Amino acid sequence: MQDMMVPDMKDCSDCPIRHRAVCARCDTAELALLEDIKYYRSFAAGQTIMWAGDRMDFVASVVSGVASLTQTMEDGRTQMVGLLLPSDFVGRPGREAATYTVTATCDLVMCCFRRKPFEQMISSTPHIAHRLLEMTLDELDAAREWMLVLGRKTAREKIASLLAIIARRDAILAKNAEQNSLAFDLPLTREAMSDYLGLTLETVSRQMSALKKDDVIILDGKRRIIVPDMDRLMDEAGDDSDGGFLS
Amino acid sequence: MQDMMVPDMKDCSDCPIRHRAVCARCDTAELALLEDIKYYRSFAAGQTIMWAGDRMDFVASVVSGVASLTQTMEDGRTQMVGLLLPSDFVGRPGREAATYTVTATCDLVMCCFRRKPFEQMISSTPHIAHRLLEMTLDELDAAREWMLVLGRKTAREKIASLLAIIARRDAILAKNAEQNSLAFDLPLTREAMSDYLGLTLETVSRQMSALKKDDVIILDGKRRIIVPDMDRLMDEAGDDSDGGFLS
DNA sequence: CTCCGCCCTTGATCCATGTCAAGGATGTCA
DNA sequence: TGACATCCTTGACATGGATCAAGGGCGGAG
Numbered sequence: 001m002q003d004m005m006v007p008d009m010k011d012c013s014d015c016p017i018r019h020r021a022v023c024a025r026c027d028t029a030e031l032a033l034l035e036d037i038k039y040y041r042s043f044a045a046g047q048t049i050m051w052a053g054d055r056m057d058f059v060a061s062v063v064s065g066v067a068s069l070t071q072t073m074e075d076g077r078t079q080m081v082g083l084l085l086p087s088d089f090v091g092r093p094g095r096e097a098a099t100y101t102v103t104a105t106c107d108l109v110m111c112c113f114r115r116k117p118f119e120q121m122i123s124s125t126p127h128i129a130h131r132l133l134e135m136t137l138d139e140l141d142a143a144r145e146w147m148l149v150l151g152r153k154t155a156r157e158k159i160a161s162l163l164a165i166i167a168r169r170d171a172i173l174a175k176n177a178e179q180n181s182l183a184f185d186l187p188l189t190r191e192a193m194s195d196y197l198g199l200t201l202e203t204v205s206r207q208m209s210a211l212k213k214d215d216v217i218i219l220d221g222k223r224r225i226i227v228p229d230m231d232r233l234m235d236e237a238g239d240d241s242d243g244g245f246l247s
Numbered sequence: 248m249q250d251m252m253v254p255d256m257k258d259c260s261d262c263p264i265r266h267r268a269v270c271a272r273c274d275t276a277e278l279a280l281l282e283d284i285k286y287y288r289s290f291a292a293g294q295t296i297m298w299a300g301d302r303m304d305f306v307a308s309v310v311s312g313v314a315s316l317t318q319t320m321e322d323g324r325t326q327m328v329g330l331l332l333p334s335d336f337v338g339r340p341g342r343e344a345a346t347y348t349v350t351a352t353c354d355l356v357m358c359c360f361r362r363k364p365f366e367q368m369i370s371s372t373p374h375i376a377h378r379l380l381e382m383t384l385d386e387l388d389a390a391r392e393w394m395l396v397l398g399r400k401t402a403r404e405k406i407a408s409l410l411a412i413i414a415r416r417d418a419i420l421a422k423n424a425e426q427n428s429l430a431f432d433l434p435l436t437r438e439a440m441s442d443y444l445g446l447t448l449e450t451v452s453r454q455m456s457a458l459k460k461d462d463v464i465i466l467d468g469k470r471r472i473i474v475p476d477m478d479r480l481m482d483e484a485g486d487d488s489d490g491g492f493l494s
Numbered sequence: 495c496t497c498c499g500c501c502c503t504t505g506a507t508c509c510a511t512g513t514c515a516a517g518g519a520t521g522t523c524a
Numbered sequence: 525t526g527a528c529a530t531c532c533t534t535g536a537c538a539t540g541g542a543t544c545a546a547g548g549g550c551g552g553a554g
Binding site: 495496497498499500501502503504505506507508509510511512513514515516517518519520521522523524 | 533549
């Protein structure tokens with residue numbers, strides 16, 4: 001799993017899906033193919049990119065910013081089922097309609113590929129299909145890891161788990177991994193956190209305050225988080241594992 | 248998703264992964280290949296097939312019975328992250344160690360394939376890789392569906408969701424789908440249900456009694472369930488969707 | 495600068511579910 | 525047949541997190 005986290009761009013720095021999506025071993029012919037079908041789109045914070053059930057004729061990779069996948073019940077209860085960070089992939093080859101609502105939780109740039117040609121490319125280039133399979137398996141692991149968080153952890157552990165995941169991911173992208181003290185900006189509102197954790201906004205706020213009081217985190221404003229001791233945070237998360245990566 | 252549920256065996260009734268796993272379009276050469284690397288294993292109810300972290304040198308498909316994938320925290324809290332019903336696939340090509348503990352929840356037969364040759368076969372037969380990708384995407388959808396259950400549903404809704412999923416899956420395998428009244432045997436103890444739903448055993452028991460009192464289900468003994476009205480059950484589950492299928 | 499709206503915090507109270515405890519039903523083995 | 529183990533049910537009580545409610549802080553628009 002580790003090697004998925006650092007995009008390998010050395011051989012194709014212009015590959016439009018150099019982000020985690022496909023990357024690594026693209027050859028020139030594939031690059032040309034991809035170049036032909038890609039386009040970029042930007043979204044403002046809070047903007048909904050697509051609604052569950054919408055026809056979806058592209059797949060995409062997050063270039064910068066954060067997006068969320070959510071499910072909503074008839075009565076309005078909502079659950080976030082995936083958080084898309086830079087290098088994450090969204091969209092399902094072979095499926096016409098979006099299964100989840102996709103929303104930009106902060107300003108966002110995506111690199112999109114028209115679906116039909118992308119699917120053709122997959123059928124004709126086995127190693128890209130293989131790469132997609134690996135990615136999907138990683139997402140499945142992350143989703144299952146999250147099931148443990150949702151089903152069995154306390155509110156405090158849930159918050160710590162979320163912070164730990166974002167901190168670690170952030171550190172890796174910034175090449176700061178291995179440091180025990182980290183600082184980062186939360187890309188989520190308290191409400192978005194509550195939707196991800198299966199809590200209410202108030203409980204999230206209270207537990208953030210509690211973690212702050214206990215010196216597990218330091219808050220600089222509302223969104224800037226300093227983690228003086230990652231090991232301590234992981235401990236609070238009740239986490240022995242290396243932490244699933246958000247879809 | 249629908250078409251995944253009914254194994255398509257018409258062209259290869261002897262294909263050892265005729266269950267949902269690969270199925271459908273195997274040609275003779277592949278059959279021979281598979282035949283060469285497969286073997287069957289049986290397990291008794293309650294038996295653990297492998298522990299998280301164990302070296303795993305096979306992948307497998309459930310022939311009969313039910314198995315569960317579980318994660319456990321250091322302090323013993325456990326969460327089931329997948330329920331493997333007949334035709335489900337377990338194991339991850341390319342991964343040496345098991346990520347989850349796999350346990351037989353009732354007597355179980357699996358059809359196993361040695362991992363290395365299986366991986367080779369995947370690389371050399373693109374449509375099998377493609378099939379695996381589709382399956383994995385379905386499992387991902389199921390896992391995300393379950394995140395909504397774990398994060399946002401009440402105990403009563405959780406129970407109804409689980410019963411609805413098992414009932415529907417059972418009906419499909421028995422070619423009874425479309426009927427509004429169904430009967431089936433629960434393949435899980437109350438404790439296994441609680442591990443899947445993120446509840447305690449006692450809460451599961453109480454909510455089963457409540458659903459019985461309200462005529463949503465009829466209990467014949469402890470394990471035999473009769474659902475007089477599937478629509479009613481789905482309604483109790485708070486479920487608009489067609490219900491994710493357990494991995 | 496001031497007002498407004500959004501996001502966040504905190505308090506008081508309630509309730510769904512967890513926890514602890516007792517006992518019932520069913521199947522197995524001697 | 526009786527003793528025992530396993531699985532399940534039910535009751536009494538505790539509590540974590542939800543709900544309802546009030547207000548603080550900050551950034552953007554005028």
